[in-house]
Amino acid sequence: MTRKIKVLQLQNRYNVNASDLAEQVIQGLPTQTYEVTTVFLRGRPKPGEPESRAARSVYFDLSSASTKGLRLKALWLLYRHCRAQGYDAVIAHRFKPINMMMLLNLVLRIPACVGVLHGLGEYDRPYRRWESRALISKAWRMVGVSRAVCDDLINSGAGFKPYNVRQINNAIDISRAERLQHPKPQARQLLGLPEDAFVIGTIGRLVPAKGHVQLLEAFSEIKDDYPQALLAIIGEGRLRQEMEAIIQARQLGGRVRLLGAKDDALQYVRAYDVFVMSSVSEGLPLALLEGMSARLPVVGSDIDSMRPILEDSGGRTYPAGQPMLLAERLREIVLLTPQERAKEGQRTYEYLCRAHAIEDFRKQYRDLLEEMLSNGKRNHE
Structure with a gap:
């Protein structure tokens, strides 16, 4: 033998x-x-x-x-x-x-x-x-x-x-991801998110490299114009206290949900209407691919590891560390019709299947x- x-x-x-x-x-x-x-x-x-x-x-x-x-x-x-x-x-x-x-x-x-x-x-x-x-x-x-x-x-x-x-x-194992993902109403119920909100979401540890502070700043710029919008972050880490202080200082209470760490966080990703990756440093962010697996529009910083993915998938980019420009990308997504968002999300999904299966x-x-x-x-x- x-x-x-x-x-x-x-x-x-x-x-x-x-x-x-x-x-x-x-x-x-x-x-x-x-x-x-x-x-x-x-x-x-x-x-x-x-x-x-x-x-x-x-x-x-x-x-x-x-x-x-x-x-x-x-x-x-x-x-x-x-x-x-x-x-x-x-x-x-x-x-x-x-x-x-x-x-x-x-x-x-x-x-x-x-x-x-x-x-x-x-x-x-x-x-x-x-x-x-x-x-x-x-x-x-x-x-x-x-x-x-x-x-x-x-x-x-x-x-x-x-x-x-x-x-x-x-x-990522796309078929497994899709099997795990709860339908939007159930995912929102499990996370305690309102059914009728427009949810801007992300997944990532609460550490400086993930750029969550800039995401909070960007969201604070649009929150008054879009009262139905809500920011949800799955993840835990050493920046929680700092982020909680920002939420309080910018009067974001009730509009930002720090949801903590979740096992197999991708099972909740369909609770989101758009997936945001605000990182200032990454190798290749699996969370971004997980957002694509849910057929979501994606927005991310233009760091070297994400720019080619976002460009090739038809996602939206902004200069890393520039929350005002991130706010503009978020405005663009919020103003799309549901049909336009679905089309954009389908495009990211098809890219995922081609390049990251x-x-x-x-x-x-x-x-x-x-x-x-x-x-x-x-x-x-």
Whole structure:
């Protein structure tokens, strides 16, 4: 019987949920051909929490401090594990796991190594660029989750070139999203939103990068002109108190709903009439794709990671950090007829199906691994 191809998927910390794209990579690798082990450097599931769908999950359960600085303990544990398992391929997500595997692969010589970068600016620091140039080898391919991330990698000066960088867009399981989404009346009832309101909505942690403060400022500009409009934000985070103070100071009480964190927040997205992504920094925002899956018109900032998506989907953009211009985009949406909004939402949905379908995502990772393993085999012959 032919030996299965052994794949290590390395993640910094435990985070397994239905929309986790690392899990979707696994789902795209046939179990009759591949045997995947997921290693989490930090954390482990609590009772009742899901495990990876990999054939095997390993939890190093390291502290945060152990994955900083020299990381000797983490490197030693990972080295011993890889030596014992004899992996044929590695998929490492985000900078720290990628950097650790680049160091260890000087000795391990795993022939097919994929590094997945989700954000911008990972190689802004000079020492990271220098180290990457020293460690990068023919065994490595870097995946950027959007056009902006790929461009950032290639232009970083860290040794990444068009031949060793691949764009594989982040994706969502569209059919699953649609199955989960409650109809508008039910979604509004579950969130405690009025049936007759015009709901401007978003999903995202309450942190500065998401630009929620600018969204509040933009909404305050239009609230008096459109008394039926309401702003709803699903998410939790350290800016809640600051946002609550702004709501009070701008007399937005009753017009802005901070709904807190929700499991599988996309199930509520049809409660919205328009989806807004006011981020000032993103890799590729899955929440924006979730808004598209509900056939909603979308508005977002023109940061590098979102501009191409919004332009290609027919969404509306505004200059990041400019709440007055965001207010103008919101006015445009509010003034559309229901038929015009539905047409705009259908256009975003059709783009989503073309560019961010989960089936294509899985296939692209499978094809990349097959290509790299085939090249590695030829190089050893």
